[in-house]
Amino acid sequence: MTKVLVSDPIDQAGIDILSQVAQVDQRTGLSEEELIGIIGEYDGLMIRSGTQVTAAVIAAASRLKIIGRAGVGVDNVDVPAATQRGVLVVNSPEGNTIAAAEHALAMMLTLSRHIPQAHGGMRAGKWDRKKYVGNELYKKTLGVVGLGKIGSHVARVAQAMGMEVVAYDPFIAADRAQRMQVKLLELDELFRTADYVTLHIPRTKDTENLVNAELLRTMKPTARIVNCARGGVVDEAAIAEAINNGVIAGAGLDVFAREPLAEDSPLRAVERGLVLTPHLGASTEEAQENVAIDVAEQIRDVLLGLPARSAVNIPGLSAEIMERLKPHLQLAETVGLLVSQLAGGHVKEMELRLQGEFASHPSQPLVIAALKGLLSAGLGDSINFVNASLEAKARGIQVLEVKDESSRDFAGGSLQITTRGDQGSRSVTGAVFADGDLRITSIDAFPVNVTPSSHMLFTRHRDMPGIIGHLGSLLGEHNVNIASMQVGRKIVRGDAVMVLSIDDPIPAELLKTITAIEGIQEAHPVTL
Ligand code: NAD
């Protein structure tokens, strides 16, 4: 029975989708120990930001195939540990973009018009009109730090409200900013000139405490700062001090370095100019439904053996590419699996040569598929698209890629994998024919035309009379049925290869007898 654990509150729409393929257990508020205690029963885990999926949790998750984060940030998941264990991590990169952007805009308006304080006064029976004179956003300068999905939406709405928008984002193209009519500035200039600064960056080692006391001191005393991105990108103590000392006018914070925010945090003691919300950026009904559906669909698909749309830990392998390149990926994996069984021993180098039309496809997915095939002969099901590159690296396998668009061997191009290792070099080429059929088209440069099948036998032998008959009778005597047979040779009575598709695996004893036949130099059973 397939089982999925949902360990944070998730919209019912997501639970309904998961229930189509699995038993769904909803258990929120688990401690790390409790999660470690039960995670071994589950094939899938669905979370929001509350659950910490640590390396220890992943180590205990012996059946886990996928972790789905119903939101953007995956900083509560140990992604490298998941990758190493071959566990796919998916998220919902766009499901809550609008919600988070609107929360940042709401913070700017709330801060400018002192709405929480005025409301508090009303609740206390007061009518303070003079105390809460605010500011307009119109014609003010907004500095957006991180002009990605959320930052861009904030920028567009702010422009519609008459704000001038400037931005700092070292990773976006200047022409994109230009098209959005947003001027790109350096970080220090943005902080010096902006009336409002809004942060929309991930938390990384470069962005940790990006907004510190020193940067805050460069801001206008009338400026306000909003963080609806990630805790830890602003120094919270420095913000509290800057507001208390009049260095800046205020701040709106939705996210914190440690969540929930400590009861004795200095932020809670700031009396005016600060608005705090408990990580509500994505908390709209619409966003929660969007992210729950987006992630639940991906978990369902992966559990059904289909690709995921937004995999965090298989770069370059989107669902669209997996679908478009399906036969090509299958060929790369098959040829990788085949060549590894011919190579034997420790492979030190894998060269992937993409020829003709194959060279026009992105090579990274094909490299991953080839490595998956190459490693799975020895490592079985523990190798998948998620961890193939990492495992190859850990085994010291060097990967070389060669693209040769000029090759015209087959209409759809071909793919060749050559391995080099302690038992020499092996090379297998394959092609995808027009009907989508996979073919092995050469082995160690001997031309063949073979459809890969579950059980095969490869020999290297001398092309001489009687050898094929001898092998055929031997297999017959041992009740091994031959489905097809092909010989590839370059010169008459020279070296040759033989490829047999057989209905049954070759027993070890029989293999010894085959290798003893005069003229047979080597024989390799292959299972695909
Ligand atoms: P995104 O990937 O679309 O955009 C992030 C942008 O930050 C990118 O353009 C990137 O180039 C830029 N960036 C990265 N490092 C930078 C640096 N050192 N300096 C300046 N820019 C840098 O992501 P998004 O969907 O727009 O999300 C932005 C942030 O908001 C993320 O941290 C996400 O986790 C967070 N988020 C929070 C909530 C919430 O509930 N408060 C909801 C959704 C998203």
Ligand code: MLT
């Ligand atoms: C996110 O990264 O998507 C946000 O932190 C929202 C959340 O899931 O709480």
